[in-house]
Amino acid sequence: MGLSDLFSRRRKDNTDSDAGASDAPAHPTKALPKFLATLNQRQQPLLLDLGPVVGQTLTFFGEQLGCKIFVEDLAKDIDRQAKEGKPEDPAAFYAQRFPQETGSIDGILCWDLFDFIDKVSGQALAKQLSRILRPDGALLGFFNTAEPAPGTKPHYTRYVVVDPSHLQHRPYSGQQPRLKPLNNRDIQRMFEPLRVTEQFLLKSTMREVLFRKPSA
Amino acid sequence: MWKRDEAQKPTVSQPPAPAPVTPSQPASAASQPEFRRIERDMVNIGKSVVIKGELNGSEDLTIEGHVEGKIELKDHVLTIGPNGKIKAQVFAKAVIVLGEVNGNVTATEKVDIRDGGSVDGDIISPRVAIAEGAHFRGSVDMQRKGAQPAVATVKDTPKPAASQPAEKAQPQPTGAR
Numbered sequence: 001m002g003l004s005d006l007f008s009r010r011r012k013d014n015t016d017s018d019a020g021a022s023d024a025p026a027h028p029t030k031a032l033p034k035f036l037a038t039l040n041q042r043q044q045p046l047l048l049d050l051g052p053v054v055g056q057t058l059t060f061f062g063e064q065l066g067c068k069i070f071v072e073d074l075a076k077d078i079d080r081q082a083k084e085g086k087p088e089d090p091a092a093f094y095a096q097r098f099p100q101e102t103g104s105i106d107g108i109l110c111w112d113l114f115d116f117i118d119k120v121s122g123q124a125l126a127k128q129l130s131r132i133l134r135p136d137g138a139l140l141g142f143f144n145t146a147e148p149a150p151g152t153k154p155h156y157t158r159y160v161v162v163d164p165s166h167l168q169h170r171p172y173s174g175q176q177p178r179l180k181p182l183n184n185r186d187i188q189r190m191f192e193p194l195r196v197t198e199q200f201l202l203k204s205t206m207r208e209v210l211f212r213k214p215s216a
Numbered sequence: 217m218w219k220r221d222e223a224q225k226p227t228v229s230q231p232p233a234p235a236p237v238t239p240s241q242p243a244s245a246a247s248q249p250e251f252r253r254i255e256r257d258m259v260n261i262g263k264s265v266v267i268k269g270e271l272n273g274s275e276d277l278t279i280e281g282h283v284e285g286k287i288e289l290k291d292h293v294l295t296i297g298p299n300g301k302i303k304a305q306v307f308a309k310a311v312i313v314l315g316e317v318n319g320n321v322t323a324t325e326k327v328d329i330r331d332g333g334s335v336d337g338d339i340i341s342p343r344v345a346i347a348e349g350a351h352f353r354g355s356v357d358m359q360r361k362g363a364q365p366a367v368a369t370v371k372d373t374p375k376p377a378a379s380q381p382a383e384k385a386q387p388q389p390t391g392a393r
Contacts, residue, residue, distance in 0.1 A: 055346030062344060062358035069356040076351075158348065
């Protein structure tokens with residue numbers, strides 16, 4: 001086998017496992033600038049990123065906004081649970097998963113994780129997130145409004161902050177397929193007592209939702 | 217005559233080929249003890265070495281073995297190789313992780329978690345790079361001090377114009393309601 005064969009195979013492997021790395025197109029985002037605006041009001045905001053972990057995104061929040069970032073990579077948990085089985089008691093699982101103090105976090109990046117979690121687990125997770133969020137803190141979540149096309153291989157997305165108004169979507173393969181989309185009412189109920197303050201429906205069928213925790 | 221020349225050519229062209237291979241001297245030196253000096257200012261701790269306690273140094277260090285306790289390399293680069301397993305607090309100028317780290321990492325310049333590398337702990341460093349295949353759980357504190365220049369470049373974007381990008385995004389093809 002020639003060297004060129006080896007390289008072409010490696011390239012092919014890369015595209016299979018981690019489709020579209022840095023050459024993926026940047027998508028406009030409407031909710032992210034609003035989320036950044038809420039963080040900017042704090043001196044050194046505490047940010048919780050639920051993953052998947054993206055170095056460039058952490059660098060953006062850390063270097064440009066001076067955030068202290070906590071990473072709890074739930075994307076990995078979801079993928080592991082798809083293989084090994086879900087926790088019997090989601091409430092206990094998420095209570096243990098988030099040791100942060102009540103009202104201690106200024107902002108939470110959920111990305112599109114709720115598209116991969118069933119309603120019971122989603123409620124347990126949302127309860128913990130609203131607990132640790134400080135009053136006036138913001139939570140950013142993405143929700144797909146369309147069902148995944150039949151036959152689509154399960155995949156997750158890494159969201160890379162290119163600039164305050166653009167995100168790069170980098171899909172990569174996983175075990176857990178996207179579930180049935182949540183409707184507005186489900187989302188609002190799930191995140192109570194957080195309030196939906198901004199909501200954008202993008203052409204990509206993605207719904208960007210910005211939640212705020214009412215001040216005490 | 218022609219045949220002769222052609223016959224000679226290969227013999228002439230071949231010797232240069234092994235020449236780059238001859239620097240195999242360092243390789244023979246590398247097959248020595250576990251603690252070995254690779255270059256002038258770089259030390260390697262081999263796979264089979266287990267250290268429990270405090271590790272201090274004033275030169276670059278690569279760890280392929282196990283270390284438990286505390287590692288302090290002031291002004292130097294610490295590399296945790298693919299086989300390295302660290303259960304320690306780490307202080308260095310720069311830390312490159314290809315193996316496993318369980319503990320807090322503090323670097324004055326940069327922490328770089330490469331593909332396959334894993335960190336469970338809190339990172340304090342002005343610059344942090346995490347590759348896509350890396351595992352990280354903990355917190356990242358890039359300290360505002362290191363962020364000063366970056367803030368200057370972003371001043372026109374998030375601070376006063378945190379709400380502006382949304383307007384800028386309007387003409388984009390992706391419509392939003």
